[in-house]
Each structure stands twice: as structure tokens, then as C-alpha cells.
Amino acid sequence: MQIDGVISAIVIGLVIGALGRLALPGRQRIPIWLMLLIGIAAALVGTGIASVFGVADTDGIDWIELALQVALAAGGVSLVSRRREGQRSLPRYPSR
Structure with a gap:
């Protein structure tokens, strides 16, 4: 992978990741780096799913591929956000 591929993957x-986060109601307390990783993973998996169904390369904007990517990012952000909230709400007991 060349440097322009890495930069475009980050962007x-x-x-x-931001669109997936905006698609969810309420506030998600996850750091930006985690949203970035979720967004990159959602973009890769969404492109793979779209190519399986044959809708990855169309004329113009690939709306179905974009919708898949945003839905996967929203699911990932929701899952990570709930998991991180669950870790914070656990009571802390002193070790014996």
C-alpha cells in the first residue's frame, strides 16, 4: 500500500466513522482514534460486502456501498460505546 492509499484510508x-456516529441517537463517549479504526474497518468490510453483491463499482456515487459502510460503522460505534459504558459502570472492589 502506498502513502496515498494510507492517507485516503484514514480520511x-x-x-x-463520523457518519456512523451521527446516525446514532444520544452521545457516544469513544475517543476519536477508536472512531477512526471503526470507520476504516466498516469501510473495508462494507466494500467487501458491496463487491460480493456486485454493487461496489457503479457509475457515479456508490450509494448502496456508502449505506452499507455507514450502517456497519453505526453498529460498531454502538457496540463499542455500550461496551465501554459497561466497563465504567462496574463497581470497583478493592483486592484482598
Whole structure:
């Protein structure tokens, strides 16, 4: 992978992660780096799913692929956000 591929993956990951985060109601307390990783993973998996169904390469904007990516990012952000909230709400007991 060349440097322009890495930079474009980061930019696309940020956009997809932010759109996935905006698609969810309420506030998600996850750091930006985690949103970036979720966005990159959602973009890669969404592109793979879209190519399996044959909708990855169309004329113009690939709306179905974009919708898949945003839905996957929203699911990932929701899952990570709930998991991180669950870790914070656990009571802390002193070790014996």
C-alpha cells in the first residue's frame, strides 16, 4: 500500500466513522482514534460486502456501498460505546 492509499484510508475512515456516529441517537463517549479504526474497518468490510453483491463499482456515487459502510460503522460505534459504558459502570472492589 502506498502513502496515498494510507492517507485516503484514514480520511475515508474518519468520514465513515463520523457518519456512523451521527446516525446514532444520544452521545457516544469513544475517543476519536477508536472512531477512526471503526470507520476504516466498516469501510473495508462494507466494500467487501458491496463487491460480493456486485454493487461496489457503479457509475457515479456508490450509494448502496456508502449505506452499507455507514450502517456497519453505526453498529460498531454502538457496540463499542455500550461496551465501554459497561466497563465504567462496574463497581470497583478493592483486592484482598
